[in-house]
Amino acid sequence: MTAYYFELHHLSHIYADGTTALTDISLQIPRGKKIAILGHNGAGKSTLFQHLNGILKPTTGTISFQGNKLQYSSKALRTLRQQVGIVFQDADHQLFSGTVKQDIAYGPLNLGWSTEKIEEKIAWAVAQTEVENLLDKPIHFLSVGQKKRVAMAGVLAMEPSVLLLDEPTAGLDHYYATQVLQYLAKLEDGERTILLATHDIQLAYEWAEQIIVMEAGSIIYNGDPITLFYNEELLKRAHLERPWVFAMTMLLQEKKILTSKEPIPRSRDDLHRLIQQL
Numbered sequence: 434m435t436a437y438y439f440e441l442h443h444l445s446h447i448y449a450d451g452t453t454a455l456t457d458i459s460l461q462i463p464r465g466k467k468i469a470i471l472g473h474n475g476a477g478k479s480t481l482f483q484h485l486n487g488i489l490k491p492t493t494g495t496i497s498f499q500g501n502k503l504q505y506s507s508k509a510l511r512t513l514r515q516q517v518g519i520v521f522q523d524a525d526h527q528l529f530s531g532t533v534k535q536d537i538a539y540g541p542l543n544l545g546w547s548t549e550k551i552e553e554k555i556a557w558a559v560a561q562t563e564v565e566n567l568l569d570k571p572i573h574f575l576s577v578g579q580k581k582r583v584a585m586a587g588v589l590a591m592e593p594s595v596l597l598l599d600e601p602t603a604g605l606d607h608y609y610a611t612q613v614l615q616y617l618a619k620l621e622d623g624e625r626t627i628l629l630a631t632h633d634i635q636l637a638y639e640w641a642e643q644i645i646v647m648e649a650g651s652i653i654y655n656g657d658p659i660t661l662f663y664n665e666e667l668l669k670r671a672h673l674e675r676p677w678v679f680a681m682t683m684l685l686q687e688k689k690i691l692t693s694k695e696p697i698p699r700s701r702d703d704l705h706r707l708i709q710q711l
């Protein structure tokens with residue numbers, strides 16, 4: 434078993450119209466990690482995800498999954514996609530069955546599992562995403578946020594080893610966006626790697642162990658969140674704001690209210706606890 438799910442070597446992608454979307458990406462994606470991908474509009478996040486799921490083929494360079502170079506035959510892609518699930522930014526690209534129930538069941542039904550296991554996994558995914566009361570609804574009646582949760586349920590039900598989530602909280606209200614963090618936590622098993630492309634800086638800061646920052650098709654940072662958010666120059670270059678909890682922590686440190694000895698809070702609750710202890 435290799436330590437990495439994916440290894441990308443000098444991967445570049447140029448779309449048919451000549452747009453260069455990825456330039457010379459070399460990257461290793463380890464097992465059991467929570468990785469957020471940040472970068473402003475057009476930085477290449479979705480294009481990178483589509484390479485990891487075999488939807489796009491590199492113009493130059495290679496990708497390996499579990500030590501084997503990606504193959505693009507329909508059989509090889511089917512196997513890859515059972516292990517690498519993607520939730521698209523736009524749920525309309527994902528949902529195609531008549532009803533919610535049929536859509537969520539589609540993936541698991543194609544995995545050769547027993548009926549019992551299929552039902553168990555679907556029930557679990559439905560409960561995580563709170564779509565129980567939508568099961569009989571036709572897809573085209575759903576709201577944007579509901580479609581997003583149904584798309585997520587369909588992918589979760591397949592229990593992929595790698596989960597690629599492209600903007601999972603976009604279009605969700607505050608309650609459901611917060612719930613995403615909760616069910617992501619339930620998915621962590623030390624083996625599964627979750628990559629999350631997002632513009633929600635606070636979500637990335639609160640959740641991720643590793644952050645990759647993209648700019649104009651290149652990776653300009655790959656490391657821990659705290660080091661990133663102290664790096665003023667890099668944040669400016671990538672047009673990134675500091676997460677508000679981190680900005681508040683820096684202010685408290687500057688005012689000497691917090692010292693560097695205190696653990697750096699990640700969430701609003703961490704920050705409240707810390708301030709209450711002062």
Ligand SMILES: Nc1ncnc2c1ncn2[C@@H]1O[C@H](COP(=O)(O)OP(=O)(O)OP(=O)(O)O)[C@@H](O)[C@H]1O
Pocket residue numbers: 448449450452453454472473474475476477478479480481522
């Ligand atoms: N099918 C396509 N044909 C041509 N160019 C494309 C295509 N899809 C994306 N692009 C271009 O590739 C670049 C990277 O786009 P991509 O969608 O990967 O960025 P992103 O980081 O996911 O952006 P966002 O945050 O807005 O979702 C952009 O310049 C975009 O216009």
